[in-house]
Amino acid sequence: MNSKKNHSVGIITPQTLHFDGRVQLKSGDSLENFDVVYESYGKLNSKNTNAILICHALSGDHHAAGYHNTDDTHIGWWDNLIGPGKPIDTNRFFVICTNNVGGFQGSTGPASNNPSTNQPYGPDFPMVTVEDWVTVQSMVADRLKIDVWAAVIGGSLGGMQAMQWSIDYPSRIKHSCIIASTPKLSAQNIAFNDVARQAIRTDSEFYDGRYYEKNTVPSRGLRVARMLGHITYLSDDLMAEKFGRNLRDIENIGFNYNPEFEVESYLRYQGDRFSQSFDANTYLLMTKALDYYDPAQAHGGDLSHAMAPAVCDFLVISFTSDWRFTVERSREIVKAIHDNDLNVTYAEITATQGHDAFLLEIPDYLNVFTAYMDQVYECTGIKSEDSL
Amino acid sequence: MNSKKNHSVGIITPQTLHFDGRVQLKSGDSLENFDVVYESYGKLNSKNTNAILICHALSGDHHAAGYHNTDDTHIGWWDNLIGPGKPIDTNRFFVICTNNVGGFQGSTGPASNNPSTNQPYGPDFPMVTVEDWVTVQSMVADRLKIDVWAAVIGGSLGGMQAMQWSIDYPSRIKHSCIIASTPKLSAQNIAFNDVARQAIRTDSEFYDGRYYEKNTVPSRGLRVARMLGHITYLSDDLMAEKFGRNLRDIENIGFNYNPEFEVESYLRYQGDRFSQSFDANTYLLMTKALDYYDPAQAHGGDLSHAMAPAVCDFLVISFTSDWRFTVERSREIVKAIHDNDLNVTYAEITATQGHDAFLLEIPDYLNVFTAYMDQVYECTGIKSEDSL
Numbered sequence: 001m002n003s004k005k006n007h008s009v010g011i012i013t014p015q016t017l018h019f020d021g022r023v024q025l026k027s028g029d030s031l032e033n034f035d036v037v038y039e040s041y042g043k044l045n046s047k048n049t050n051a052i053l054i055c056h057a058l059s060g061d062h063h064a065a066g067y068h069n070t071d072d073t074h075i076g077w078w079d080n081l082i083g084p085g086k087p088i089d090t091n092r093f094f095v096i097c098t099n100n101v102g103g104f105q106g107s108t109g110p111a112s113n114n115p116s117t118n119q120p121y122g123p124d125f126p127m128v129t130v131e132d133w134v135t136v137q138s139m140v141a142d143r144l145k146i147d148v149w150a151a152v153i154g155g156s157l158g159g160m161q162a163m164q165w166s167i168d169y170p171s172r173i174k175h176s177c178i179i180a181s182t183p184k185l186s187a188q189n190i191a192f193n194d195v196a197r198q199a200i201r202t203d204s205e206f207y208d209g210r211y212y213e214k215n216t217v218p219s220r221g222l223r224v225a226r227m228l229g230h231i232t233y234l235s236d237d238l239m240a241e242k243f244g245r246n247l248r249d250i251e252n253i254g255f256n257y258n259p260e261f262e263v264e265s266y267l268r269y270q271g272d273r274f275s276q277s278f279d280a281n282t283y284l285l286m287t288k289a290l291d292y293y294d295p296a297q298a299h300g301g302d303l304s305h306a307m308a309p310a311v312c313d314f315l316v317i318s319f320t321s322d323w324r325f326t327v328e329r330s331r332e333i334v335k336a337i338h339d340n341d342l343n344v345t346y347a348e349i350t351a352t353q354g355h356d357a358f359l360l361e362i363p364d365y366l367n368v369f370t371a372y373m374d375q376v377y378e379c380t381g382i383k384s385e386d387s388l
Numbered sequence: 389m390n391s392k393k394n395h396s397v398g399i400i401t402p403q404t405l406h407f408d409g410r411v412q413l414k415s416g417d418s419l420e421n422f423d424v425v426y427e428s429y430g431k432l433n434s435k436n437t438n439a440i441l442i443c444h445a446l447s448g449d450h451h452a453a454g455y456h457n458t459d460d461t462h463i464g465w466w467d468n469l470i471g472p473g474k475p476i477d478t479n480r481f482f483v484i485c486t487n488n489v490g491g492f493q494g495s496t497g498p499a500s501n502n503p504s505t506n507q508p509y510g511p512d513f514p515m516v517t518v519e520d521w522v523t524v525q526s527m528v529a530d531r532l533k534i535d536v537w538a539a540v541i542g543g544s545l546g547g548m549q550a551m552q553w554s555i556d557y558p559s560r561i562k563h564s565c566i567i568a569s570t571p572k573l574s575a576q577n578i579a580f581n582d583v584a585r586q587a588i589r590t591d592s593e594f595y596d597g598r599y600y601e602k603n604t605v606p607s608r609g610l611r612v613a614r615m616l617g618h619i620t621y622l623s624d625d626l627m628a629e630k631f632g633r634n635l636r637d638i639e640n641i642g643f644n645y646n647p648e649f650e651v652e653s654y655l656r657y658q659g660d661r662f663s664q665s666f667d668a669n670t671y672l673l674m675t676k677a678l679d680y681y682d683p684a685q686a687h688g689g690d691l692s693h694a695m696a697p698a699v700c701d702f703l704v705i706s707f708t709s710d711w712r713f714t715v716e717r718s719r720e721i722v723k724a725i726h727d728n729d730l731n732v733t734y735a736e737i738t739a740t741q742g743h744d745a746f747l748l749e750i751p752d753y754l755n756v757f758t759a760y761m762d763q764v765y766e767c768t769g770i771k772s773e774d775s776l
Contacts, residue, residue, distance in 0.1 A: 027643035127643035187627035187651040188619060194652045195615045198659070201645065202608035204592040220590035227583045228616060231576060236711075239575035245682065253680060255415035255515040257589065257672065261679070263575040264582045271586070284645065291649070292641055294633065323624075 007084045009041040009066035012076075014106060017143055023135060029126035033115055036140055037106030038062050038098040041082060042090035044146075049380040051146040052088060053137060054078065054097040055154030055161035058229075058286045059278065062099035062106065065090075080361045087369040092377050093150065098140055102128040102285040110281030111212060121281075123209030128285060130160045130293045134168050137161070141172065151175035151376045155358035156325065157286065160293045163333065166310040167295060175376050177315040177369075180322055180358035182329035183303050183336070184294040189324065192232055193287040196225035200280050209281050218280045223271035225283060230270050235321035235354035239263060303332060304339035314344040315372045317365065319357040345372055395472045397429040397454035400464075402494060405531055411523060417514035421503055424528055425494030426450050426486040429470060430478035432534070437768040439534040440476060441525060442466065442485040443542030443549035446617075446674045447666065450487035450494065453478075468749045475757040480765050481538065489524055490516040490673040498669030499600060509669075511597030516673060518548045518681045522556050525549070529560065539563035539764045543746035544713065545674065548681045551721065554698040555683060563764050565703040565757075568710055568746035570717035571691050571724070572682040577712065580620055581675040584613035588668050597669050606668045611659035613671060618658050623709035623742035627651060691720060692727035702732040703760045705753065707745040733760055 014037050022032035039062045044051060054064050056077070065076035065083055082088040082095055099107040102125065110125040117124075141149070152173050154162040159181025166176040185193070200206060203221030207214050231239075243263035247253065250260060259265035299305040314337050318330035327348050337344040347368040351357040357365065402425050410420035427450050432439060442452050444465070453464035453471055470476040470483055487495040490513065498513040505512075529537070540561050542550040547569025554564040573581070588594060591609030595602050619627075631651035635641065638648060647653035687693040702725050706718035715736050725732040735756040739745040745753065 029643075184633065186624060187631040187633065187649070188622075188624045190633070190649050191615075191619045191627065191651050191655055194647075194649075194655060195612060195619065197645065198615060198656065199587060199612045202612070204608075220592075224583060224587045224590070224612060227579075227586060231579045231583065234576075236574060236576045239579065243575040245572065245575065245578070245685075255417075255676075255680075257585065257676075259582075261575070261578050261582075263579050267579055267582060268586065288643075288645075292643075297633075 007086065008079065009076075009083050009090050011069060011072075012039050012041065012063075012066040013068075014039050014062060016106060017140060019139060023132070023139070025126050025132045026129045027127045031101060031108070031126055031128075034101055034108035035106065035112075036098050036101065036108075036136060038096055038140060039064065039066075039076075041065050041095040042093050044094040045380065045382055047382055048146060049148070049382060050093050050150050050377075051141075051144075051148075052093045052095045052376075053141070053149050053152045053165075054082070054088070054095060055133070055137070055152065055158035056097065056100065057154070057156040057158045058283075058290065059274070060158070061103060062097045064097040065095070077359065081366070081369065087366055087373050088153065089373065089377075092380075096140070096144070096146075098137055100128070100133045101136055102282060102289075104279035104282045109279065110209070110285065111279050120212040122212060123281065125281065125285070127288060129289050130157070130164050131168065133161055133289075134164045137165075138169055138172065147172065149173050150380055151177055151373075153177040153179070154181070155179040156181055156355065157290055160290075164295065166312050166314070167307060168309075170309045170311045173312045174379055175313050175315065175372075176310070177317075177372070178330075178333060179315075179317045180319055180325055180355055181333070182325040183296060183333055185291055190291050192228065193291055196228055197284055197287055199224040199228070200284060206280065209284075211280070217275070219275040222275040222278060222280050222283065223268075226274035226278075227267045227271040230267055232324045233354055233356045235323065235352055237321060238352045238354055241352065303336040307336045307340055310337070310340060310342060312342070313375075314342060315369075316344060316346045317349060317358070317368065318347075319349050319351045319353065319355070319365075321352050322355045322357060324355040395474065396467065397464075397471050397478050399457060400427050400429065400451075400454040401456075402427050402450060404494060405528060407527060411520070411527070413514050413520045414517045415515045419489060419496070419514055419516075422489055422496035423494065423500075424486050424489065424496075424524060426484055426528060427452065427454075427464075429453050429483040430481050432482040433768065433770055435770060436534055437536070437770060438481050438538050438765075439529075439532075439536075440481045440483045440764075441529070441537050441540045441553075442470070442476070442483060443521070443525070443540065443546035444485065444488065445542070445544040445546045446671075446678065447662070448546070449491060450485045452485040453483070465747065469754070469757065475754055475761050476541065477761065477765075480768075484528070484532070484534075486525055486528055488516070488521045490670060490677075492667035492670045497667070498597065498673065499667050508600040510600060511669065513669065513673070515676060517677050518545070518552050519556065521549055521677075522552045525553075526557055526560065535560065537561045538768055539565055539761075541565040541567070542569070543567040544569055544743065545678055548678075552683065554700050554702070555695060556697075558697050558699045561700045562767055563701050563703065564698075565705075565760070566718075566721060567703075567705045568707055568713055568743055569721070570713040571684060571721055573679055578679050580616065581679055584616055585672055585675055587612040587616070588672060594668065597672075599668070605663070607663040610663040610666060610668050610671060611656075614662035614666075615655045615659040618655055620712045621742055621744045623711060623740055625709060626740045626742055629740065691724040695724045695728055698725070698728060698730060700730070701763075702730060703757075704732060704734045705737060705746070705756060706735075707737050707739045707741065707743070707753075709740050710743045710745060712743040
């Protein structure tokens, strides 16, 4: 893949779609008069058969590939997988990534103005779920005249959306790619999320979610939440390999509370950076969306039954060292797909990087992904005509 | 073991020893003019050969068995293992448990008065290490005229003390029992501890550790720290079994931030209880003592070399589902003991309870422990004479 590493989609300008109408949410609430920001890479072919939807995870957004200006160091979060000649090849596909509602990077979310109060929504922003995001993404598809996605692709929380697309809009999706994901969170997963939420919600600067009006940021809580989350994204082995018990810029331990071990300074840096850029209410919403996702729940816990509407082909990928969403959770998805006599390609990638592996350039992973995307491209039916 | 469950050491009155002298600490600082509170169970035999030292872990204290008055519901933290007819049989042994200095339950610690300022020590309390606690415990042994411990026993952070006793005072310990412990923390272990510390230290009520004078308690940080710690004490499987995705007293999810899943309400309860009773500065000190412990470090990372002074027999016990201190870490200890041609009994107990297993009545665990303590008793050399 190295020869393709420098290929980029280049400078990208995000687009915003406005929706006047009302969308009914799973919670019973509704959302109206909202924006969805998105980016697109590549070109829609004449038959509109080469569109791909990328779904982002907890801390992701619509900026999946390329950069925003020439001196922009903020490269898209999946730039190593999306671009000309890359696994999600923008010479072949028209790739869309939306920022989910509830976000803060352009789509309407808790930090946006609530038209009924002329103040930021804050805690009044409705709880949004994986199913709601899929609904909104279908409205985006309508607007962009994409009847059918060649593929819907996502990792982690994004994988849940890819899975839900296969259930909710079976006629509008040809391939669902579910990476490093799970059909539902475990008690331990929920527990970690709740600790993160409690750290944020008990921050004295949180003000019940109305910190915008107070001109404060619950950065201490966000920082702790991110540090904690980060541990769960990495494997124990990777942390041992990367940091071990190495000390940071000091010869000996100093018997104080400064960051002494490298792992401490790494995590605090990650926490600081995140707390300066991420919206706390969005973080809370995203973690709840994770906790609530459980398509089998309405089917007596039977995931195969929940997936009965699906007709598309599937790619499922898991990583051996992912202890957040283990390979066993992906196998549950594969079993449910099998039970419905649908095609599934399943790969358990041996990797030390933990949950984060889905964001990284791991050769076996990219090879499986590339091979599958070749199949997806075959299905667009216009291999020669529309190639750039 | 059930027939012995109701046997208790009964009502226990903690004792306090005062030390005028100065003890040199590993950090280079020193501590003088300090108290150590302890409890004892059973009776010292005429040859002083049946004394056992119990070392407590992160959130433990000297109250290891029995209760403090007739309506006391606060039973000692290892009451299921210590008592008449129990694995650590108080009909046979004279059992001591001290509260480590740096604690807040009677031994001198950050909440105690600093004679040089007449204010609580707070952040001026010196950093204390596993090695320092062993030093102080040896001073307690001197005072109580215990030349040699029949056994030093501890789980987790307590196991580190049992291990260090074998290195620092080889002639004063016959058996070292190291349970659910590790010869050093991993990067992931340190990372979890640092997140907990950051939660406490960034609490707006922490005041750089001088919250006593402010009449505040950094309870929000302590609560988050405890919730997080608690997740690492339990196994993923146990949490799945105990809580799963069960909802708490509600029919359906409410799409809000109340505790909805049972696991959330359980953890918040644990966090609340802990934050109302535990001293934050002590928590910080204890986690640093965990992070710093690494006897092999001064020996180029060679644990066998570090343990070369040891001459006692060892019992090492680990639990299969303990992901905080895995069985591999115990095997490292066993290897180092083997390398020194010393006797070791090693048991990997199959258990679902995670790190907390060492506190629980697990039949295989208790059987191994009981059998080993029979051997310890044989070594007291006065089986018939002093039995009660």
